Amino acid sequence: MTADAGAQLRKGVVESCVLGLLSREPMYGWQLSETLIGHGMIASIGTLYPMLSRLRAQGLVSTYDQQSDAGPVRKYYRLTDSGTRQLNSFREQWGSFARTVHDLVGKDDDHG
Amino acid sequence: MTADAGAQLRKGVVESCVLGLLSREPMYGWQLSETLIGHGMIASIGTLYPMLSRLRAQGLVSTYDQQSDAGPVRKYYRLTDSGTRQLNSFREQWGSFARTVHDLVGKDDDHG
DNA sequence: GCGGGTAGCTTGCCTGACAAGGTAGCTTGT
């Protein structure tokens, strides 16, 4: 479970960014993809939908439909309690992970 | 190749940690794996060797052999100029990436 | 009805992490 944390972390960065965004307010898939692409977190929307399916299968997010004024129905995603817990867990782990990376890649004359 | 930066970043974290370690001093594979496993960056040595092969194929590291006082010859890895450049590039990108992640997953009442 | 924009989802390819196993050199015990 120990080394698992790092592995889960590396793989879970984008997922956790989704959870983080959803913790502010519910968003629909298309909107999420534009935000994440804008931040350079994902390269295309093709990455997002399978991810959202996974998150929903894990019970971390739930969905509801809402009409749009111009276009088809939007499927909004919202954090579940489980997702909130997952996000908090990631927040704690991210700090130490980022510190480790910074420490390992940091210039060695930086810690003198 | 444009949105590549973020993708390369996420995938390149562990690779860059290897480069970072090698920027301090040359190390051999076994030693690298113990260090990285200790930091939770990789789960097993099976991850490292293919990675080192990739890094060498890309010309980011070079190798030389050195006798051990107890055991077979050790293959030491050392940064090339290209590897140093790559590492510096990562250092710059990592900061902004980490900030983005922190921003996206950070508690929303944290930036008030 | 048709075309274009919005939105959701799927398919297929490729890369990479990982566990497990295989090879080889050196040391120690008998």
Added chain:
DNA sequence: ACAAGCTACCTTGTCAGGCAAGCTACCCGC
């Protein structure tokens, strides 16, 4: 010398996930 065991390197096979591309369907203006 031979067996056992450690160190060190590398490969193979499996599985998950990122990504580009494509497909479906809804709504609007014409």
